Amino acid sequence: MELIVSIISGVCLLAGSFLVLSGVIGVIRFPDFYTRIHAAGVTETLAASLILIGLMLIAGWGIVLLKLILILLLVLFTSPTASHALGKAAWKSGLKPTNLKQRNEDRN
Amino acid sequence: MILDLFNYWVVIALMMIGFFIVIARGNLVKKIIGLNIFQTSVFIFYISAGKVNGGTAPIVVEGAKLYSNPLPHVLILTAIVVGIATTALALSLVIRIKANYGSVEESVILKQDKL
Amino acid sequence: MALIITTITLLVVIALALIRAFAGPTVFDRILAGNLIGTKVVLIIAVMGFLFGRPDFLDVALTYALINFISVIGVLRFVEITRRSREEDKS
């Protein structure tokens, strides 16, 4: 039983790591702000949840689990909100998404 | 042997970056940022000095024999507070300077008043 | 083992996000990178707590998560306020 739990937790952690990594690669590679926020915002929530769930599985019952749940809740609340606020603020400030089609045509 | 001190040297490099920004930059806000970096690097310096290999955080837990040195932590807690106090005061001075001189560039201010 | 891999990945991620923070080009990109680093630091601390066998560090992680949110939101707000007052300046 313990083995299974730790395997599941390991899988969760690794999957989380992978997502985080893919997210940041997106942030680096994507051409403009809105695509980047997409990469970051979307992966972030799931990745954080996966990693935290992985930790929860190791933690076992107790105050630690409670704290992890609190962190998870907090992340679930704040992370999408922050992304939303960021996107909205950028939009209102007049930042326009790059028109990829246009740019590709320009390059050619 | 040399590697043993590597940590300190990185801190020193950081410290000097901060110090350089303080004395070389003309923008008053940037000076304050430099000052902050300078101070933080000193904090890191202290904390590095408090680290004991194999030690753990100085909160009693069962089974732990070796703890890191708590004294530098205490000192730095105090120093961080002092740092933020200084920063707040400095920033409000900058705001007043801007209101009175219309600029936050050192050279512009000096030109205006021939200090 | 998985913990160590996770830690290393998170460190790499922070390093990569730093590139974006330096590169910009807009303020919002920097804030985005900052937010990214913030949440990653929260995770790192949580993972490190387990790695060192001191899960009571989670308090710190919790505070980080809070402070990170507040500062990202606050920074955004100030960027907006600055912009609005500039716009009034022009009009």
Add this chain to the structure above:
Amino acid sequence: MISHLPILQVIIPLLGAPACLLLNRPNLAWLFSILVSVLTLITSIALLMQVQAQGTISYMLGGWEAPWGIEYRIDFINAFVLVIVSALGAITLIAAKDGISKEIAEPKQPLFYVSFLLCLAGLLGITATGDAFNIFVFLEISSLATYTLIAMGDDRRALWSSYQYLIVGTIGATFILIGIGLMYMMTGTLNIHDLAERLPAVTASNAVLASYAFILVGVALKLALFPLHFWLPNAYTYAPNIVTVFLAGTATKVAIYLLIRFNFDVYEISAPQFKYMINMVFITLGIMAVIIASWTAIYQTNIKRMLAYSSVAQIGYMILGFGLDSVSGLQASLLHLFNHALMKGGLFIALTAVALKLGKVELDDLNGLAKKMPWTFAAFVIGGLSLIGVPLTVGFVSKWYLVVAAAEQQQWYIIGFVLLGSLLAVIYIWRVVEAAWFKPPKELQNAAGNVTATTSREAPVLILIPLWILILANIYFGIDTRFPVSISQQAAQLLFGGA
């Protein structure tokens, strides 16, 4: 309660400050802060007497014994400095009510008194403590309060001076912090007494030398030692007058005390191979400070600025005393510390009175003013004579001891420079005296601009009283030299014998 004097000394103004904020009425706050400062003064005098009776007092804060808890350690030297600082604090506060009435808006006045008390508490704390890190904390209290006080000046240049001082001061404090950190790494203790005992074991290490260098530079920045003095003239000139009085009398004195403490107590034996070099550095810097700063002072038209440069020069004399590295040299430094507080305090209060009448203290505006304000300018003349070092004033006493100390070591050239410095002082003081007493008043300008200057004559009594207290002290201690001389001698012997 007697055994708790060391802590009362600092805690009275420290807790008086927030209480003062709660009052929030200018006059009430003024009365309250005078009460606090007088209590502080009484404590410091009692403390000095206690030290004379029983020798060094050690007080354990929180009841934890020394290297673990924080210790207050009062010996002759800091008891002496405590008296100077708290006396100047009390005297300055008496003059403060009228002194700040024009410069600081009424709603801000309570804040002025709060900051003043905090500054006083910080300076006293630095002096009284026997713990290296505690020095840093109280240094920052006093510095932050000082920046606030300077920025309260009504000229916009006060803001810039305050900012400049803030940057320099913080760099200095951080340097001191680095120095303390290095010392801690090498010895594992923060208690100064403990440090002095443990440092000899690690004497030869670079880290100790580096910490010495950092503390030296950090304190020198705070001290406005000659090449690092650039912030001081601005800060003194544009600060509110009362603040200048207080700072000139106390802040640099406390920095000098720190230098003495670290130089002679902590590092006394730790760097014998560098001792000679360091002494030479002190002597050279001291001489350069005396000559160059006095020379610059001659060309100033703003009298506050002139006296500020003169302060830099006087700090030079004190450093000169250090460099001689003998009991009599150090004694001369300590004496000068005391005397300089008296005379600069007096001179700056006189300027406060002038500024209250004229709004500024440019040399040209003083013409003929002495006839209108005879008491103020009589005081200024006596203070000036003291600054020059004329016999029967305190200025003479300390210079005499300095000359004797130099003669002991047959360093005759130092005597020459001291005399040259005095000559330069004659010139800049004379310019003021000449303008005030012997030049005809500029009626034209006065009639056009300033009605109050002609109608009201002498400065308010509340300024004249503290002014003349200081001036009479100048003369009294110039004639009856027993008190400062004996104390400073005991202090100097303690530092050389006890280390």
Add this chain to the structure above:
Amino acid sequence: MLFSIYGLISASFFMSMDAVDVAFTEAAVGAGVSPLLMLATLASVGRYQKKPTDPEIPKVALLLVIITGILLIIGTLDMPAFGAADAPAHQHVAPRYIKESPEEIGIPNMVTSVLASYRAYDTLGEVVVIFTAGIGVLSLLNFRRRRRNIHLIDDIIAIDEHKILRIVSKILIPPILIFGLYVQFHGDFGPGGGFQAGVIFAAAIILYVLFFGVKYAHQVVNQTFVRVFSAIGVLLYGSVGVVSLLNGKNFLDYHVLAENPTTAQHIGILVIELGVGITVACVMILIFFSFIENIEKVIQELRK
């Protein structure tokens, strides 16, 4: 913004160095408070114009910096190796804190025991420093009487309404406040304490101001309230010391507070941490209000 990242990273560095409490504080200060203050300043100072810096100064500065750096590196050459357990710093004073504080003070967090008991006087100094900064900011920025109930900033806040953010912060603020209390009183057992709690508390208020406007915030915490309580925090701290004085013990000797020495230490630490928390929270809010008000002033001048 880079600055905030710097704060976060240095905080995680502290974490890896076992300095949990320091990491906690640096997280709150380096990543939270100081970037916010910086931006508040930039909001009223305006973005700087790019200007070529004077080419002369950097050379001198560079030289100075290099000299200092070399001096420091020489200084570190014969220092005990990083992390060595036999370094003098770990031999002399600290062992007592580690070995005996759990019995003498009776709380597991050694940092708190040293901070609030062995070196409690330093902490009093720290509180006074914060208080001094508060006074300084007050005297610098609040120099004119405020006009009642006109809050220009509220108009600006209202333009970008952010409904989602409002709702989220409404949900979050009460838990943040509770968490602040938890940090305040849990400092004995885990990382945390008065200072961190004060900052978290202030952060919650700041969040509120940013979304609901100064007007409503003032109804809860107005200037006078904050002013008075920042002084009361310091006095509360000091009064513990005065109580020990009056009972004939040394200043800040907690043993007078109760018969049992560890109980006495507990009470003492609790009270002073409360004092710290109150002062820090109030001063932070005070500073923030002053900065906000100044932005208003700038806007008002622009409108003229």
